[in-house]
Amino acid sequence: MAGIDDDAVLRLDGVSVRRGDKLLLDSIDWTVEEDERWAVLGANGAGKTTLLQIAAASLHPTSGQAHVFGERLGSVDVFELRPRIGFASAALADRIPGGERVVDVVVSAGYAVIGRWREAYGELDIARATGLLHRFGVGDFGERRYGTLSQGEKARVQIARALMTDPELLLLDEPAAGMDLGGREDLLRRLTALAADADAPASVLVTHHVEELPAGITNVLLLRDGRVVAAGAARDVLTAEALSETFGLALEVERRGGRWYARAR
Ligand SMILES: Nc1ncnc2c1ncn2[C@@H]1O[C@H](COP(=O)(O)OP(=O)(O)OP(=O)(O)O)[C@@H](O)[C@H]1O
Numbered sequence: 001m002a003g004i005d006d007d008a009v010l011r012l013d014g015v016s017v018r019r020g021d022k023l024l025l026d027s028i029d030w031t032v033e034e035d036e037r038w039a040v041l042g043a044n045g046a047g048k049t050t051l052l053q054i055a056a057a058s059l060h061p062t063s064g065q066a067h068v069f070g071e072r073l074g075s076v077d078v079f080e081l082r083p084r085i086g087f088a089s090a091a092l093a094d095r096i097p098g099g100e101r102v103v104d105v106v107v108s109a110g111y112a113v114i115g116r117w118r119e120a121y122g123e124l125d126i127a128r129a130t131g132l133l134h135r136f137g138v139g140d141f142g143e144r145r146y147g148t149l150s151q152g153e154k155a156r157v158q159i160a161r162a163l164m165t166d167p168e169l170l171l172l173d174e175p176a177a178g179m180d181l182g183g184r185e186d187l188l189r190r191l192t193a194l195a196a197d198a199d200a201p202a203s204v205l206v207t208h209h210v211e212e213l214p215a216g217i218t219n220v221l222l223l224r225d226g227r228v229v230a231a232g233a234a235r236d237v238l239t240a241e242a243l244s245e246t247f248g249l250a251l252e253v254e255r256r257g258g259r260w261y262a263r264a265r
Pocket residue numbers: 019020022024042043044045046047048049050051208
């Protein structure tokens with residue numbers, strides 16, 4: 001199988017993850033290419049976070065093979081891969097000490113992952129971090145203490161932090177969770193702009209809600225009980241039938257202005 005698609009950012013072949021009797025992921029085949037912006041959709045407990053942990057090289061499959069940047073997990077030093085991956089999630093957001101200055105939260109991403117934490121930050125690093133904070137609508141908060149930010153503001157800081165190292169793969173676990181409607185729509189506008197940026201990394205965004213997909217998502221993977229229901233181009237995959245199967249209820253789905261909307265039938 002090696003060599004079939006060595007340019008892929010991520011390639012999973014028959015990946016399963018088992019914990020005790022439970023199969024968290026069941027024989028997943030999935031390829032993410034450099035220019036693709038993926039969304040992974042599924043109900044609570046479907047296995048989305050587990051799948052993202054494999055993509056982040058922080059979990060190894062129980063069986064099957066996972067390649068990240070062409071390197072097989074299990075045969076490569078993951079500490080070499082991780083600096084090339086930007087990861088933002090609520091769980092990570094909660095681990096950051098509340099007393100940290102927001103700009104330091106962002107700028108330290110580079111030092112944390114590449115082990116340069118002893119070095120002083122340069123002006124260029126601060127400028128880049130500040131630029132990223134502005135890009136995600138929290139540019140005025142650089143001097144604030146991280147713990148004083150709202151959940152939605154922290155999520156934006158996390159995305160800026162994930163992009164700080166100029167990663168080749170960006171993983172976003174429910175970036176709009178806990179945001180009010182205005183905050184969500186503003187964030188989605190910014191993620192849409194990121195998706196349209198030819199220099200932006202390949203990305204995988206995990207969510208429960210089709211309404212939280214930014215316009216510009218190119219591909220979708222639907223997950224139910226650890227299995228792929230469908231995966232491929234967004235407009236082929238986001239059908240009423242496939243979404244209904246994914247969430248276990250009859251849904252209708254609609255696309256408007258590049259965004260997606262679902263409701264019970
Ligand atoms: N160590 C473990 N042992 C047993 N089951 C586990 C373990 N870790 C996770 N699970 C279960 O695996 C399933 C998948 O979990 P995962 O967090 O990947 O789902 P998810 O799709 O991200 O869910 P959510 O949307 O609720 O965050 C869940 O049912 C969870 O309870």
